[in-house]
Every structure is written in C-alpha cells, then in structure tokens.
Amino acid sequence: MLWAKTKVVQGVVGVLAVALLVGLSACQTGASGPSGAAPAAGLSANAADVAKARSLTPDDVSAALKTYVPGGKYDDYYMFASGGQSGQVFVFGLPSMRLLKTIAVFTPESWQGYGQGEEDTMKILDEGKFKNNPILWGDTHHPALSETNGQYDGQYLFINDKANGRIAVIDLRDFRTKQIVKNPVMINNHGGAFVTPNTDYIIDPSQYAVPLDFQYAPISEYKEKYRGLITYWKFDRQKGRIDPAQSFAIEVPPYWQDLCDAGKLVSDGWAFCGSFNSEMATGGIEEGKPPFESGTAQRDMDYLHVMNWKKAEEVVKAGKAQTINGMKVIRLPTAVSEGILYLAPEPKSPHGSDVTPKGDYIVVGGKLDPHVTIFSFKKMQDAIAKQSFDRDSFGVPVFKFNEVMEAQVELGLGPLHTVFDDQGYAYTSLFLDSGVVKWSLGAPYRTEGGWKRVEHIPTQYNLGHLTAVEGDTVSPGGKFVVALNKWSVDRFLPVGPLHPQNLQLIDITGSKMQVLYDAPVGVGEPHYAQIIKAERLKPWKVYPETGWNARAQAKDPNATTAGKEKIERRGKTVEIWMRAMRSNFNPERITVKKGDHVIWHITSIERTEDATHGFALPGYNINLSIDPGETVTFEFDVTESGVFTYYCTEFCSALHLEMAGYFMVEP
Amino acid sequence: MNVIGNASVLERPVQCAEQPSVSREAKVGKALHGWVPQFLLIAAAALIGASLLFSFWGMNLRAPQYPGGLKARIYITHLAGDIQELNGLNHYIGMMNLNQAAALERSLAVYLIPTFALLTLAAAFVRLRWWWLLAIPALGLPVVFIADLGAWLYYAGHALDPRAPLSSSIKPFTPPVLGEGKIGQFTVVAFFETGFYLVLAASSLIVAAIALRWRAAASRRAG
Numbered sequence: 092m093l094w095a096k097t098k099v100v101q102g103v104v105g106v107l108a109v110a111l112l113v114g115l116s117a118c119q120t121g122a123s124g125p126s127g128a129a130p131a132a133g134l135s136a137n138a139a140d141v142a143k144a145r146s147l148t149p150d151d152v153s154a155a156l157k158t159y160v161p162g163g164k165y166d167d168y169y170m171f172a173s174g175g176q177s178g179q180v181f182v183f184g185l186p187s188m189r190l191l192k193t194i195a196v197f198t199p200e201s202w203q204g205y206g207q208g209e210e211d212t213m214k215i216l217d218e219g220k221f222k223n224n225p226i227l228w229g230d231t232h233h234p235a236l237s238e239t240n241g242q243y244d245g246q247y248l249f250i251n252d253k254a255n256g257r258i259a260v261i262d263l264r265d266f267r268t269k270q271i272v273k274n275p276v277m278i279n280n281h282g283g284a285f286v287t288p289n290t291d292y293i294i295d296p297s298q299y300a301v302p303l304d305f306q307y308a309p310i311s312e313y314k315e316k317y318r319g320l321i322t323y324w325k326f327d328r329q330k331g332r333i334d335p336a337q338s339f340a341i342e343v344p345p346y347w348q349d350l351c352d353a354g355k356l357v358s359d360g361w362a363f364c365g366s367f368n369s370e371m372a373t374g375g376i377e378e379g380k381p382p383f384e385s386g387t388a389q390r391d392m393d394y395l396h397v398m399n400w401k402k403a404e405e406v407v408k409a410g411k412a413q414t415i416n417g418m419k420v421i422r423l424p425t426a427v428s429e430g431i432l433y434l435a436p437e438p439k440s441p442h443g444s445d446v447t448p449k450g451d452y453i454v455v456g457g458k459l460d461p462h463v464t465i466f467s468f469k470k471m472q473d474a475i476a477k478q479s480f481d482r483d484s485f486g487v488p489v490f491k492f493n494e495v496m497e498a499q500v501e502l503g504l505g506p507l508h509t510v511f512d513d514q515g516y517a518y519t520s521l522f523l524d525s526g527v528v529k530w531s532l533g534a535p536y537r538t539e540g541g542w543k544r545v546e547h548i549p550t551q552y553n554l555g556h557l558t559a560v561e562g563d564t565v566s567p568g569g570k571f572v573v574a575l576n577k578w579s580v581d582r583f584l585p586v587g588p589l590h591p592q593n594l595q596l597i598d599i600t601g602s603k604m605q606v607l608y609d610a611p612v613g614v615g616e617p618h619y620a621q622i623i624k625a626e627r628l629k630p631w632k633v634y635p636e637t638g639w640n641a642r643a644q645a646k647d648p649n650a651t652t653a654g655k656e657k658i659e660r661r662g663k664t665v666e667i668w669m670r671a672m673r674s675n676f677n678p679e680r681i682t683v684k685k686g687d688h689v690i691w692h693i694t695s696i697e698r699t700e701d702a703t704h705g706f707a708l709p710g711y712n713i714n715l716s717i718d719p720g721e722t723v724t725f726e727f728d729v730t731e732s733g734v735f736t737y738y739c740t741e742f743c744s745a746l747h748l749e750m751a752g753y754f755m756v757e758p
Numbered sequence: 759m760n761v762i763g764n765a766s767v768l769e770r771p772v773q774c775a776e777q778p779s780v781s782r783e784a785k786v787g788k789a790l791h792g793w794v795p796q797f798l799l800i801a802a803a804a805l806i807g808a809s810l811l812f813s814f815w816g817m818n819l820r821a822p823q824y825p826g827g828l829k830a831r832i833y834i835t836h837l838a839g840d841i842q843e844l845n846g847l848n849h850y851i852g853m854m855n856l857n858q859a860a861a862l863e864r865s866l867a868v869y870l871i872p873t874f875a876l877l878t879l880a881a882a883f884v885r886l887r888w889w890w891l892l893a894i895p896a897l898g899l900p901v902v903f904i905a906d907l908g909a910w911l912y913y914a915g916h917a918l919d920p921r922a923p924l925s926s927s928i929k930p931f932t933p934p935v936l937g938e939g940k941i942g943q944f945t946v947v948a949f950f951e952t953g954f955y956l957v958l959a960a961s962s963l964i965v966a967a968i969a970l971r972w973r974a975a976a977s978r979r980a981g
Binding site: 672673674696697698699745746749 | 840842843846850923
C-alpha cells in the first residue's frame with residue numbers, strides 16, 4: 092500500500108524539499124526508513140535534477156509522490172463518478188486519478204457493444220423508454236453505491252438520469268448495467284440516487300414540477316395541478332433488480348425538490364430532501380414576468396422535506412396509496428394525515444442535504460446563503476412529539492426554524508454540498524468562492540471548537556459537488572476529498588472552446604489541505620462521485636463459466652461449445668450458434684436469402700483474462716463486445732443482398748485480422 | 759535413494775556400544791523378516807492409493823503477456839491447470855489437443871492404480887512362493903510413467919499439423935520432461951510432483967520388502 096510508507100514518503104519529501112531549497116546535491120542522507128525504501132541520497136539527487144529541469148516546486152514533488160502509482164501496482168480506491176451528458180458512469184482509480192473505465196448506462200457505447208445490436212443491451216435501453224419513444228441518451232448526476240448497515244458493500248451501483256427521470260442498476264461483479272427503470276409518473280429527476288442504509292430503497296426525487304402522470308394542465312393551474320414526487324424504488328438484492336411493483340412514491344408540493352439523503356443509525360427510516368422553489372415561481376420572462384432565476388429566489392427560506400419512509404412503507408402496505416400508471420403514490424393529503432411528510436425552513440435555494448455519519452444531524456448548503464445550516468434530527472422528533480408546527484399552504488406541517496436548527500456556520504459564498512471525514516470534520520464545496528472549506532462538527536464529533544470554520548482551499552474552478560473517501564457513510568475513511576469542478580478554464584492544454592471538466596484530488600491528512608492532482612475529464616460532466624476502498628469490491632476477471640449471459644448473470648440457454656456450432660433454417664428464419672476463440676469464428680461462411688430473419692448467437696469459449704473479442708457486421712449496423720466466457724445474441728431482418736464480411740473488432744491475437752467470415756446474401 | 763544399499767545395511771548386525779543380547783538380536787531379525795516387510799508393503803499400497811489425489815508431473819510456462827504464467831498439471835487420471843488456454847495456443851503451431859494425449863492410459867489408470875495398490879496389499883499377506891509377482895506392477899509404475907510421458911511429449915512436439923498458422927516458424931521439438939526449455943515466446947519449466955514421488959517411494963518400499971523376505975527365505979534355507 093502506498094500510504095503504509097507515509098513516514099518514509101514524508102521523510103523523502105522533507106529531504107527532497109531541503110535539497111531543492113538549499114540546492115544541495117547527492118551527498119544527502121537522513122531519510123532512513125524500513126528496508127524497501129530507496130536510499131534518500133540516490134533518490135533526492137536524481138529527483139532533484141528532474142524537479143529542477145521541470146521547474147517543479149517542493150509542493151509539486153510531494154503531490155507527485157502522493158499520487159503516483161507505478162505501473163503494475165494498484166490504486167487503493169475506486170471512484171465512481173457520474174458521466175453527466177455522456178449518460179455513462181466513469182470509474183477512476185485513486186490516488187492516481189486515472190480513468191479505468193467508462194460504464195455504458197443510458198447511451199449506446201461502441202467499445203462495449205452496448206445498444207448496437209446485442210439483444211440484452213437493447214432490452215436494457217428499451218426498459219427505459221418514455222411511453223413508446225426510445226431514449227438514447229441520459230444525463231447522469233448522482234451515483235449511489237449499495238450499502239449494508241450504512242457502509243458501502245461494493246455490490247451494486249445506482250445512477251440517475253436527470254433528463255428522463257430514470258434510475259439504472261449496475262452490477263459491480265462485471266461493471267455492467269443490468270436494468271433501467273423509468274419513473275412512470277414523473278418526467279425528470281435530479282436528487283437521485285440515494286440509498287437507504289441497507290439498500291431497501293433507492294430514493295429518487297423529481298426536480299421540475301409537472302402534473303402527475305404526464306397529464307396536461309395550463310401553467311395557471313400550477314399550484315392546483317403541478318406536483319413534485321419523491322420515489323422510493325424497492326431494490327431486490329437477491330435478484331439484483333429494482334422491483335417497480337414493490338416501489339412507491341410520495342406526492343409533495345411543487346417546490347422543485349433537489350438533493351436528498353437517507354437517514355442512518357438514529358435517523359434510519361427517514362429521508363431528507365431539499366427544495367429551491369417554495370415561491371412556486373412559474374417563469375414567464377417573455378411576458379415581462381420575473382424569470383425563474385429570480386422568481387425562485389424571492390423568499391429567504393425554502394423547505395427541507397423530512398420524510399418517514401418506514402411509515403410510508405406501512406401506509407402503502409395498508410393499501411392507502413393510489414396507483415397511478417402502475418406506481419403506488421401516497422397522495423399529499425395522506426402523506427400529511429399519516430405523519431409521513433414534514434417541512435423544515437432552510438436558507439436559501441440550497442443544494443445538498445447531507446446526513447452526518449452518526450445520523451444525528453442534517454447539513455444543508457445554502458447556495459444563495461453563505462451559511463451551512465445544521466438541523467438536529469432529535470429536535471425534529473421533539474417537535475413532532477409536541478406537535479409544534481406551522482403549516483404551508485398545502486397543510487403540510489412546517490417545523491419552526493429555531494426549534495429544529497442546531498447551528499449555522501458561515502463558510503463563504505455558494506455553499507453547495509457537504510461530505511465528512513473520520514476526524515469529525517466536514518468539507519463543503521463553495522461554488523462562487525471556488526473552493527473547499529473545512530469546518531468542525533460539534534459534539535459528539537469534536538469536543539473542542541464546536542461548529543466552526545477551520546480552513547479554506549481554492550479549487551479551479553466553480554466547484555459543484557465534492558466527495559470524500561466513503562464520506563457519506565456511517566464510517567468515513569478520511570485521507571482524500573475530490574473536488575468536481577465545473578470549469579477548468581486555463582488548467583489544461585487548450586482543446587477548443589468545449590473545455591474538459593476538472594476533478595481535483597485534495598489531501599486532507601495534513602494540518603493544511605493540499606491539492607495533489609488535476610484530472611481532466613473530456614467525456615462529459617461528472618456531478619457527483621463516491622469513493623470506495625478497493626478491497627470492498629470483488630469483480631470477476633472472466634465470467635464464471637463459459638456460455639454466460641451477462642444480463643441474467645446465469646448460463647445462457649443458447650451457449651455453444653467447440654464442435655457444437657450449427658446453422659438452422661426454419662422457414663424464413665435462420666438461427667446461428669457460433670463459437671469464438673482465438674483466432675476464428677466458427678462458422679466462417681453463412682449464406683442466407685434476402686427477406687430472411689437472422690437470429691445469431693455467439694459464445695466466446697475463452698477462459699483467459701482480457702482475451703476479449705469484438706464482432707462487427709458492417710452493412711447491418713451490428714457491433715458487439717464478447718467478453719471471455721460470454722454468450723451474446725442479436726437478430727435482424729436481411730434487407731440487403733450482396734456479400735458482407737464480419738470480423739473481430741477487438742485485437743485478440745497475432746491472427747486477429749484473420750478472425751473473419753463472409754455473410755452471403757442471395758438476392 | 760539407494761534402496762539396495764539400505765537393504766545391505768540391514769544385513770549387517772547392529773553395532774552398538776553395549777553388546778546386545780542374543781535374544782534381542784533374534785527379535786530384530788525376526789521382525790526384519792516378519793512384520794517389517796509386511797508393513798512396508800501395506801505402506802506402499804497406501805502410497806499408491808494416495809497418488810491418485812496428487813499431480814505427478816507439471817509444467818509452468820511464462821510469456822510476456824501472461825504475467826501470472828500458465829500451468830499444466832498431469833494427474834494419473836486427468837489433466838488440470840490452464841489446459842484450454844494451452845490447447846488454444848498449441849493450435850497455432852498445429853499441436854494435438856492435450857486431452858487426446860495419453861487418453862487411454864488416463865482412462866485405464868482409474869482402474870489400474872487401485873488394482874496395483876490392492877495387489878501390493880495382497881503381497882503383504884500372501885505367503886506363497888510367488889507373492890512378489892503381485893507387487894511387480896506397482897514397482898514398475900514410476901518407470902512406466904516416465905517412459906510414457908516422454909513418448910507422448912516427443913509425439914506431441916513432432917506430429918504437428920503442417921496446415922497450422924505457425925507451422926513454418928516452429929520446427930518439431932520435444933518439450934522437456936524435466937527442467938527448462940523454450941517454445942515460441944514461452945519459457946517452460948517441467949518438474950515431477952507429489953504423485954510421482956509417492957509411487958517412487960512405494961517402489962522403494964516394495965524393493966526393500968522383497969529384499970528382506972528373500973533374505974529371510976535364504977536364511978531359513980541355510981538354517
């Protein structure tokens with residue numbers, strides 16, 4: 092482990108810094124660490140020359156030493172970041188900040204052969220269609236790793252598609268998308284995905300209020316007809332799937348709900364979602380009305396939605412929910428009368444609502460208010476016991492701000508989102524001030540100092556979310572924070588007007604925070620990410636057995652083996668069971684007639700790590716990836732006669748170019 | 759292990775600091791001629807039975823693109839290790855499928871090895887003049903194994919399919935039975951494994967048992 096040698100590294104860095112500053116050379120000794128550490132003298136002389144030649148400061152050198160992961164050595168952490176408009180998920184290694192993989196989720200992806208003919212991936216994308224209209228892109232925002240007892244368990248990853256109100260399930264055994272669900276009642280979401288501490292539910296709040304079930308209602312009926320919806324998708328861990336039949340949603344006022352978080356430990360069974368349009372502004376800039384940007388920012392307070400989801404679950408089981416378009420919806424009056432929904436005034440147009448590691452407080456970032464506001468879960472429960480409420484215009488009970496607020500800490504301009512470390516500190520992103528601010532939590536987290544701003548570090552630039560090692564779990568890991576900056580401006584070589592995003596790795600172990608690395612992301616805009624210890628994951632290196640169906644995570648009934656390849660004709664249907672192994676497809680010649688329908692299965696009988704094959708059939712728009720052991724299926728109508736070739740698209744062997752065949756279509 | 763040597767050590771009277779009593783010497787002699795060879799034969803039978811559970815011979819292959827290396831392990835009854843991958847690689851040079859090599863021997867071994875073990879066990883208790891014939895099949899096992907393995911390795915390296923993709927770049931060769939060799943980009947190391955040493959030990963015990971009993975028979979004839 093890189094950090095097992097921290098003392099050595101510090102010693103080496105110290106010597107290096109001295110050597111650089113004083114201009115000393117080779118005869119330095121002093122860093123004597125355990126065996127295995129290079130003698131500092133040799134290292135510092137060489138490194139000092141390199142550092143000098145590349146104009147690196149001592150800080151640069153220490154940052155390099157803290158992040159460099161030599162070839163063949165592994166990173167300590169995985170970071171799963173949303174891929175923004177790419178519709179995908181990015182997997183990084185930490186501390187190196189190297190991109191390890193893009194997981195295809197909502198958008199067809201060529202390398203993985205996702206959504207380009209292969210039947211199962213087509214079905215997954217098809218699950219997510221809106222009414223009957225296919226959707227071939229997504230805007231991923233907030234990844235959520237599955238949890239057991241409030242700690243990441245490394246089994247599943249959930250990600251939302253804000254644009255289309257969808258959630259996807261990714262299985263971390265093979266890092267592949269298994270399911271997409273489309274919210275049947277709401278057009279879009281933003282604050283998902285957030286899991287409850289044992290992944291019973293995935294919380295998925297709507298963003299822009301619309302009439303439920305995609306009905307039409309004029310905007311003049313906004314207050315009467317437009318609504319928000321907080322959906323609780325039931326996750327069936329045995330099946331590895333969301334079960335829509337067991338899921339439910341809570342109807343809420345049209346306040347434009349935003350980020351959520353699930354309660355944990357003392358607050359388990361509850362969930363908290365912010366909102367930023369309690370004004371119920373409806374825009375109308377073209378009619379001379381205030382635009383949304385100011386209309387939604389008139390009041391000093393918006394509402395934190397406090398929900399008792401355990402209670403909601405009981406209410407649904409008792410049959411008190413109304414089924415709309417197949418989704419069980421607890422209507423707003425029921426949510427109020429059953430004690431499921433409460434509101435807490437929160438300043439002002441906030442973004443994050445983040446539960447502290449022990450589940451006792453909820454930290455809300457003000458966005459348009461320079462404070463974070465800390466709410467006490469216990470004080471909320473006391474207020475509920477005393478029935479001490481105001482009411483909003485929908486009759487929802489509203490806590491009295493001073494009765495549930497524990498503290499406010501002034502951090503700077505544009506506080507958005509907060510994560511936690513293992514030392515009782517919180518880290519909040521500041522969008523307008525472009526930086527991370529570290530602040531201390533009060534009791535029971537830290538005995539001295541109380542709720543207090545500690546330190547600020549600039550980031551480059553316009554920081555949105557940030558994430559810390561397991562920083563939203565019951566036991567944060569400390570060590571690192573990653574700032575997900577929206578703008579990179581001048582940080583990288585220019586690549587035209589569309590700039591990469593900038594993810595910055597920040598060391599939080601020292602007395603002062605240090606930015607260690609700027610990682611450009613040139614494939615989409617990550618919004619949020621989660622960092623998990625690498626050892627929590629147990630990914631497969633090849634599929635468990637030959638003939639594996641990746642969607643079912645089971646043996647494929649159409650798997651074939653060497654010597655069992657065949658072509659069958661049934662009327663106008665031609666079915667092919669093909670076998671792939673370095674360096675041939677069997678069969679290599681297939682003859683059909685124009686007007687036939689082809690069903691084509693390919694099994695890779697490879698058992699060797701990384702011996703992946705691709706398959707392309709140009710002219711019929713077919714492109715697939717066949718991982719070792721995998722069986723894939725595709726089908727198409729033979730509409731064009733002529734001679735076509737198919738070939739392996741993943742360089743598999745010395746005779747990869749020869750891995751090909753002819754697809755003959757007789758007129 | 760010099761089995762014959764050991765037997766000849768046993769022939770000499772035991773030299774001790776104290777003069778051993780005559781009765782003790784007789785006891786030792788009786789044991790050496792009676793229950794000791796019987797025990798050796800029982801142990802040999804057990805070792806042969808146990809050899810079914812262990813690999814006899816192995817080959818480790820290293821190449822740049824296989825950082826973990828590849829393994830082949832030969833049990834007396836089956837193959838283990840990265841056989842499919844090795845077959846996949848071997849097809850480029852036109853080598854036969856490894857599962858076809860010595861297929862008959864392996865299928866017979868399932869019955870023969872327990873039979874040899876039982877015959878050896880029988881040899882422990884049969885006191886007829888030809889009792890030692892029962893242990894001969896087991897005694898010959900290590901030699902037969904090596905000879906057969908060597909023959910198959912030679913055959914596999916020489917009966918290459920001339921139509922294979924790399925037939926022009928690989929000359930016929932014999933993979934090593936023991937020690938290091940080079941095939942294409944692979945460095946290979948071959949070695950005997952536990953199973954083989956078990957049958958070798960069994961052979962030694964059988965030789966010792968035969969020697970002791972023959973000596974006993976000779977001394978009885980002399981006496």
